[in-house]
Amino acid sequence: MRNSRRTRLILGILLAAALVLITVGHRGGDSSVAGPLRQIASSVFGTAEQASTKVTAPVSRFFSMLTGAPGAQQRIDGLRKENAQLRSRLAAAELDKGRSKELDRMLGLSGLGRYRVVPAQVIARRHTAGLEDNVEIDVGSRDGVRRDMTVLNGDGLVGRVVRTGPSTSTVILLTDPGSAAGARLEGGNELGVVNGLGGNGKYGDLIRLRLLDSTVPLKKGRRIVSFGSQNGTPYVPGVPIGEIERVVVTPGELTRTAYARPYANFASLDVVGVVVRAPDRDPRDAVLPDQPAKANPGKKDQAKDHKGKSKDREKRQGDARDASGAVQELGQAAQHDRAARPDRAGGPDRAGGPDGGAAPRRADTPGQAEERD
Amino acid sequence: MARNLLAAFLVFVALVVQVTILNRLPVMVVPDLVLLVVIALAVIRGPLDGAVIGFFAGLAIDILPPAGDVLGQYTLVMCVVGFVAGKLGEHVPLVAGVLCAVLAPAFTVAVGGLVTDDGVGWTYIRTVWPWVALCNLVAAPVVLWAVRRLHRERGRQPVLVPSWRRI
Numbered sequence: 272m273r274n275s276r277r278t279r280l281i282l283g284i285l286l287a288a289a290l291v292l293i294t295v296g297h298r299g300g301d302s303s304v305a306g307p308l309r310q311i312a313s314s315v316f317g318t319a320e321q322a323s324t325k326v327t328a329p330v331s332r333f334f335s336m337l338t339g340a341p342g343a344q345q346r347i348d349g350l351r352k353e354n355a356q357l358r359s360r361l362a363a364a365e366l367d368k369g370r371s372k373e374l375d376r377m378l379g380l381s382g383l384g385r386y387r388v389v390p391a392q393v394i395a396r397r398h399t400a401g402l403e404d405n406v407e408i409d410v411g412s413r414d415g416v417r418r419d420m421t422v423l424n425g426d427g428l429v430g431r432v433v434r435t436g437p438s439t440s441t442v443i444l445l446t447d448p449g450s451a452a453g454a455r456l457e458g459g460n461e462l463g464v465v466n467g468l469g470g471n472g473k474y475g476d477l478i479r480l481r482l483l484d485s486t487v488p489l490k491k492g493r494r495i496v497s498f499g500s501q502n503g504t505p506y507v508p509g510v511p512i513g514e515i516e517r518v519v520v521t522p523g524e525l526t527r528t529a530y531a532r533p534y535a536n537f538a539s540l541d542v543v544g545v546v547v548r549a550p551d552r553d554p555r556d557a558v559l560p561d562q563p564a565k566a567n568p569g570k571k572d573q574a575k576d577h578k579g580k581s582k583d584r585e586k587r588q589g590d591a592r593d594a595s596g597a598v599q600e601l602g603q604a605a606q607h608d609r610a611a612r613p614d615r616a617g618g619p620d621r622a623g624g625p626d627g628g629a630a631p632r633r634a635d636t637p638g639q640a641e642e643r644d
Numbered sequence: 645m646a647r648n649l650l651a652a653f654l655v656f657v658a659l660v661v662q663v664t665i666l667n668r669l670p671v672m673v674v675p676d677l678v679l680l681v682v683i684a685l686a687v688i689r690g691p692l693d694g695a696v697i698g699f700f701a702g703l704a705i706d707i708l709p710p711a712g713d714v715l716g717q718y719t720l721v722m723c724v725v726g727f728v729a730g731k732l733g734e735h736v737p738l739v740a741g742v743l744c745a746v747l748a749p750a751f752t753v754a755v756g757g758l759v760t761d762d763g764v765g766w767t768y769i770r771t772v773w774p775w776v777a778l779c780n781l782v783a784a785p786v787v788l789w790a791v792r793r794l795h796r797e798r799g800r801q802p803v804l805v806p807s808w809r810r811i
Contacts, residue, residue, distance in 0.1 A: 278692040285699045289720035296715030312707035323664040395663040407709045
């Protein structure tokens with residue numbers, strides 16, 4: 272009896288303490304109790320996480336290799352095909368290079384679309400389906416990373432920094448249900464908001480786009496870039512976000528809703544970059560990947576994904592990991608785009624959706640048949 | 645003292661393994677290792693110790709580096725789960741462990757729905773929770789067995805036979 276009463280008393284005290292914590296955390300944010308607590312946790316757990324990641328890297332690599340095995344042969348074929356294509360394109364590129372250089376000088380736009388990026392590696396992930404989706408990266412305030420900086424990888428927008436420790440920082444992903452980013456449709460000025468769904472519901476691995484103007488026609492395959500905010504926080508402008516995959520009919524609502532597939536592959540995040548300086552001017556659509564109009568773009572996308580990652584890794588190895596030097600220019604993608612097709616250099620006038628090329632390629636994806644506009 | 649150190653060590657290892665290994669596996673749903681360890685410790689050591697261990701484990705989850713939500717949410721959940729598991733575990737250890745492992749994720753979402761405003765309640769219960777529950781269900785007996793094993797070697801406590809009822 273006595274023992275049971277003591278148990279109840281202590282349980283009561285603990286529950287009261289938990290409720291007080293919730294209240295204080297709600298009101299004070301990071302300033303009061305949570306701040307110092309999280310600082311301590313950041314240094315203790317951050318160190319342990321870094322060590323654990325280093326030890327278990329071969330294991331996780333083995334697992335991802337195991338799951339990737341079925342697609343590997345397909346990918347090898349795709350890469351071979353692309354290799355041949357690239358070789359033939361290389362010759363043409365040499366000719367174009369001279370032209371593009373001239374064009375750049377003439378327009379004075381060489382600095383455009385350049386993000387200054389600190390490369391980082393994902394060391395831990397917190398993923399409760401439907402509730403939260405955060406990752407921990409191995410750069411912190413010592414590397415010049417601060418709160419509300421944009422995080423991206425070779426494919427597109429990944430998320431933003433919400434907290435920094437001395438050598439690690441926390442990134443809230445685009446797919447977290449609590450995150451929202453301003454977005455703009457490619458080739459137009461239609462604005463919207465992108466929300467994560469966190470693996471929730473039928474379209475869990477997609478992100479939701481709400482367009483503020485309900486009269487704008489939405490089409491499958493239109494691409495989204497980030498809209499950006501003042502001083503480039505929390506999101507810098509012009510980063511590719513994703514591609515609309517499903518449009519929902521919402522009669523009578525003030526906003527239009529669509530579901531988009533993000534360019535970044537959130538299932539296997541590895542090397543990401545933190546934008547420490549936004550571009551001077553909004554690069555608009557210039558950083559978007561090529562229109563997927565060719566045959567078998569699925570394979571091509573995969574190949575490109577792979578290529579981008581290995582490039583990142585090379586860069587990373589090349590850079591010494593010091594605070595000031597660890598900077599890379601991601602804007603090369605934009606330059607490359609311009610170099611390949613100088614006649615299309617001004618991104619915004621590439622208006623409109625894909626000209627029918629996208630529809631047949633999506634036909635093989637199950638559950639796409641009921642798509643309406 | 646040794647038992648408390650062991651509990652702290654187990655929870656710490658579970659936390660680090662959860663965020664660095666389990667959550668990064670390329671699958672959608674993984675078992676919640678920290679939750680299972682807390683349940684196992686509570687079942688073995690009783691409601692009072694369970695509540696205290698749950699409280700501190702929950703606090704650790706709340707401040708674990710990639711954390712974005714409200715401080716105290718998991719503290720509350722884990723504290724209650726530890727107490728309930730300990731209480732039920734006095735009579736039916738294995739059933740208690742499994743039951744708590746299945747119900748705790750839903751409870752977490754319920755508390756989350758009350759203290760935050762993301763609005764994920766029902767869709768989650770319908771779509772994700774069955775899978776999470778199944779995962780936890782499979783992993784719970786294994787973790788229970790492992791933790792019990794460690795305890796037996798360290799503490800020389802009177803041991804519970806892993807059965808449906810206490811003998």
